[in-house]
Amino acid sequence: xxxxxxxxxxxxxxxxxxxxxxxxxxxxxxxxxxxPLRNFRRLLAGLVFTVLGLGxxxxxxxxxxFPLGRxxxxxxxxxxxxxxxxxxxxxxxxxxxxxxxxxxxxxxATTIAEPALLAVAMKANDTSGxxxxxxxxxxxxxxxxxxxxxxxxxxxxxxLPLQLFILVGYVIVMIQTVWAPRLIIPLAYDSGxxxxxxxxxxxxxxxxxxxxxxxxxxxxxxxxFGLVAFASLFPIIxxxxxxxxTALMERIRTTGKKHARNxxxxxxxxxx
Amino acid sequence: MTxxxxxxxxxxxxxxxxLAPIVIVIAFxxxxxxxxxxxxxxxxxIGAVLVLLGLTMFxxxxxxxxxxxxxxxxxxxxxxxxxxWLLIFAxxxxxGTTIAEPALTAVAKEASQVAAGAxxxxxxxxxxxxxxxxLRITVALSVGVxxxxxxxxxxxxWSLPVMIxxxxxxxxxxxxxAPPDIVGIAYDSGxxxxxxxxxxxxxxxxxxxxxxxxxxxxxxxxxxxxxxASLTPIIFVLAYxxxxxxx
Numbered sequence: 001x002x003x004x005x006x007x008x009x010x011x012x013x014x015x016x017x018x019x020x021x022x023x024x025x026x027x028x029x030x031x032x033x034x035x036p037l038r039n040f041r042r043l044l045a046g047l048v049f050t051v052l053g054l055g056x057x058x059x060x061x062x063x064x065x066f067p068l069g070r071x072x073x074x075x076x077x078x079x080x081x082x083x084x085x086x087x088x089x090x091x092x093x094x095x096x097x098x099x100x101x102x103x104x105x106x107x108x109a110t111t112i113a114e115p116a117l118l119a120v121a122m123k124a125n126d127t128s129g130x131x132x133x134x135x136x137x138x139x140x141x142x143x144x145x146x147x148x149x150x151x152x153x154x155x156x157x158x159x160l161p162l163q164l165f166i167l168v169g170y171v172i173v174m175i176q177t178v179w180a181p182r183l184i185i186p187l188a189y190d191s192g193x194x195x196x197x198x199x200x201x202x203x204x205x206x207x208x209x210x211x212x213x214x215x216x217x218x219x220x221x222x223x224x225f226g227l228v229a230f231a232s233l234f235p236i237i238x239x240x241x242x243x244x245x246t247a248l249m250e251r252i253r254t255t256g257k258k259h260a261r262n263x264x265x266x267x268x269x270x271x272x
Numbered sequence: 273m274t275x276x277x278x279x280x281x282x283x284x285x286x287x288x289x290x291l292a293p294i295v296i297v298i299a300f301x302x303x304x305x306x307x308x309x310x311x312x313x314x315x316x317x318i319g320a321v322l323v324l325l326g327l328t329m330f331x332x333x334x335x336x337x338x339x340x341x342x343x344x345x346x347x348x349x350x351x352x353x354x355x356x357w358l359l360i361f362a363x364x365x366x367x368g369t370t371i372a373e374p375a376l377t378a379v380a381k382e383a384s385q386v387a388a389g390a391x392x393x394x395x396x397x398x399x400x401x402x403x404x405x406x407l408r409i410t411v412a413l414s415v416g417v418x419x420x421x422x423x424x425x426x427x428x429x430w431s432l433p434v435m436i437x438x439x440x441x442x443x444x445x446x447x448x449x450a451p452p453d454i455v456g457i458a459y460d461s462g463x464x465x466x467x468x469x470x471x472x473x474x475x476x477x478x479x480x481x482x483x484x485x486x487x488x489x490x491x492x493x494x495x496x497x498x499x500x501a502s503l504t505p506i507i508f509v510l511a512y513x514x515x516x517x518x519x
Contacts, residue, residue, distance in 0.1 A: 017377070021368035021469075025341050028364075032357050033348045045276065046337025053330030054374055056322050061378050064319025067312065068298065075306050102301055109293035116471045123475065124495075162456055163447045170440045177433045186432055186492055189499035193463060194471055198327065199291065201375040201464050205382060221390040225383070225456025232463035232502055 006062070011055035018051050061202050069206025070213075076102060077214040096157050099211070103153045106207075107146035107231065110200040117141055120194050124187050132184070136242060141191050144238030145231045149204060152230035156211045159218055162226045169233045176240040184243035191239050192232040201228055280332055287328045295320075330374075339472055346477040350484045355427065358481075362423045365477065366416035366501065369470040371408060379464050380407040383457045392453055393516075406512065411461050414508035418500035419474065425496065426481050426488070432496045439503045446510045454513025461509045462502040474498055 029035060076099045111117060121137045155165055177185060204227045212224035302308070342365070349358050370376060384404040388395040393403050425435065447455055474497050482493040 014372075017372045021338070021372050024364045024368055025338070025345060028345055028349075028357075028361060029341060032361075033345060033352070035348075043337045043341070046333045046335070049329045049333025049336060050338065051333070053326045053328065053333055054372070055326065057326030057330055057374055058377065060319045060322025060324075060326055061374070062319070064316045064323055066378075066382070067319075068316055071311060072298065072301065075308055076301075098301075098305055102297070102305075105297045105300075106294065109297045113290040113293045119472065120475065123479070127479075162459060163444065166459060167444055170437070170444075174433075174437055177437070183492060186495035186499065189432065189436055190495045190497075193465075193498040193502035195463075198373075198375045199294065199323070202378045203294070205379050205460070209382065209386065219390065220386045221392065221453045222456065224386065225460045227460070228379075228463040229456075229459035 007055060007059050010058045011051065014054040014058065015051050018047070018054065022047060057198070065199070065202040066206045069203045070210035072102065073099075073207050073210025074214050077211060096153070099153050099157070100150045103150040103207070104146045106203070107149035108142045110203070111142035111145040111195050111235075112138060114195060114200070116194050117191070120187075120190065128183065132187070132243075136246070137191075137239065140238045140242035141195055141235045144191075144235030145195050145200075147238070148230035148232075148234030149207075149227055151234070152208065152227040153211060155226065155230075156208060156218060156223050157215050159223055162229070166229060166233060169237065173233075173236050173240065176237065176244065179244065180240045181243050181247050184240065188236050188239040188243065192236045195231060195235050200231070204228055204231060280328070283328045283332045284324070287324055287331070291324060334469065334472075338469075342473040343476040343480070346473065347480040347484070350477070350481040358423060359420050362419035362477065363416040365473060366419035366470075367412045369473060370412040370415040370465050373465060373469055376408060376411060376461070376464050379460065380404050380411075383407060387453070390453065403516070406516070407457075407461075407509070410508050410512040411465055411505045414504040415465050415470070415501045417508075418504040419477070419497060421504075422478070422497040422500040423481065425500075426478065426485070426493050429488075429493070432499070436499055436503060439500075439507070443503070443506050443510070446507065449514070450510045451513050451517040454510060454517070458506050458509035458513060461505040465501060465505050470501065471498060474501065 077096065117138060118134075121132075121134045124132045124137060125134050151165070155162065180188070205225070208227040209220050209224040212218040212220040212222075218224070345361070346365075349361050352358075381404055384393070384400045384407070387393050387403060388400050393399045421435075424430070425432065450458070475495075478493075478495060478497040482488045485493075
């Protein structure tokens, strides 16, 4: 009963959220572009699905993703689990190995499966004429997110200041920007924002808040947020690094002996 | 109708595949590493099914209605060449899609509860709702402004790295004076805004503009809008935190 009531409330709220977007796109279509809306029934059906889906998603989020993220954080930082029954010596940051492993795994898994990233990777492959591989880009971004979330957990556990990490990260990005192939720079900057999707964000936020609540001496407000920021920063570094690596290998290959290059090309052709 | 249902089913299969890695990682940790019973497993399972269904219907609905109109509109406006309407469109697109963004709604709600718990704002429903709405509007405004700046950049061929790097220099500067309890939320809001609704429409706008302007490369000029949309929320939310704390 509570579930149904909260579902109805959420549904009403989401209708209010989606309505402005629909109205302004409709107004532009009619008044600025001056084209009639075709396929009215299809559009209406799409709208109903959008609002219903959004409502269901938000209810499910409250029910599953937030509790799950918190629960995982609590269980992974539980002193009994950490010490494995050995008597409780002082627990420092190195005792939380499984938190880091979980962060790596969940960061990599959610990013590889991210549909928005796949769409952007395919668009980039198209626009670059095949120079940027779809899988290369996806793996580069996924490694970036995995390292980012893991390092973010390390920061929450140690309580080090967030801005320190972000500052160092952007200095690295700046240095890389100077030497990276120009073609990749806008894509790399974009990939930071693309990766943090609708499912990843709530799960990772809950993980961070859960960690800050259970690790002794941390405050959820001061230390709990920041994981999403890490997950948006590190893909920039990893995608730039991927482009630099590809360019470097290209240079080594072209300066190498001619027959070596021919052989490499023929094996490449065989592989494909 | 049956065709619609069949496509919907295909979407359900697609989302299940997308969510499978997450389920596998969590199941592995629960069963192999933690070896603990999952509290409220049934409730979480129901919620997970709702997430799966909801996300599927949401994306399906977007692809039926909003994406085709939005994309053709972005292309048409970019071709039309009226800078005024292009900028208005960019702002409304940023603002509208961000207000409707489920990830932002979720995180802002969480932030308002944490802020109330820590005593930054009063622990009443009204204060929380106020803070929540303020946060969402701040972020939505910032994404609107980001798209205006990004569109101007594409039109005038400004340098992306210079703008982004100076933006982050501003962020670091503001961080030193902003109230410490807003910093984490502000930094996170950059990544939160750009997901399901925003990315496809914004990418269409950028690539559409860059391919309809002369002397522009879709690769170097078309991408980059999302980078702005991830940067300005940090600046705006830091400012919002300052305003809430000092006034």
